[in-house]
Amino acid sequence: MVNFFSFRGTVTEISDFIIGANGEGEGCYTLMSVDNGAGASVNFVVSPSTYFVNQEMVSVGDTITGYYDGDAPVPLIYPPQYRALIVVKDDPYQNIKVDYFNNQLVSRDGQLQLNLSPFTPISLRNGQPFTKSIANRNLIVSYGPTTRSIPAQTTPYWVIVWC
Structure with a gap:
């Protein structure tokens, strides 16, 4: 059972994220920086298995909520870096x-x-x-x-x- 934690904010940057020493998976992983407007920010590692609700395309400036496993280990860096399991783009109608x-x-x-x-x-x-x-x-x-x-x-x- 996943212990879902979330972070909501505005996407400030989307960049490639390289895994492995020889660049395998290049273009398959991205780093999505999100700022909540109150001084807190996180980086979400978005993988091919990250689920985007309604298959929404996300770009810089969009407001999203990223869900991650609160019990998963994370590197001790700032801003925190979480593996995004689910990403929800804000929609005022749902x-x-x-x-x-x-x-x-x-x-x-x-x-x-x-x-x-x-x-x-x-x-x-x-x-x-x-x-x-x-x-x-x-x-x-x-x-x-x-x-x-x-x-x-x-x-x-x-x-x-x-x-």
Whole structure:
């Protein structure tokens, strides 16, 4: 189970990131610098396996939220450098929640509860349908309006299961 942490900010730079001594993978990895406007910045290593929600193209000036494994080791450098697992480009018309949802479909942070409809599309990252229970799993959830309760409740637009 991934312990998702996030960082939200504006992309200030995108550059090639070389791995390996002989340049293997050249052009496949990028370093995305993100600044939150309050004095904090991070670098995200974006790999071919980084999942971009809605396959959005990201460029300098875009506001994004990058999700990474909070339990993964990171080099002790400044700014911090994290391996991006999921990148979400801001969209004023939808909310995205990336978290572990328990057997009551409440997020780990206790802020959101899902009320699935029979018509809610549920799939894997590769777009294939997911037919098992989504309880007790890491999920990427797109949703709109919520109740004012705690936790807020919503019927998601779609759910992606992060296996």
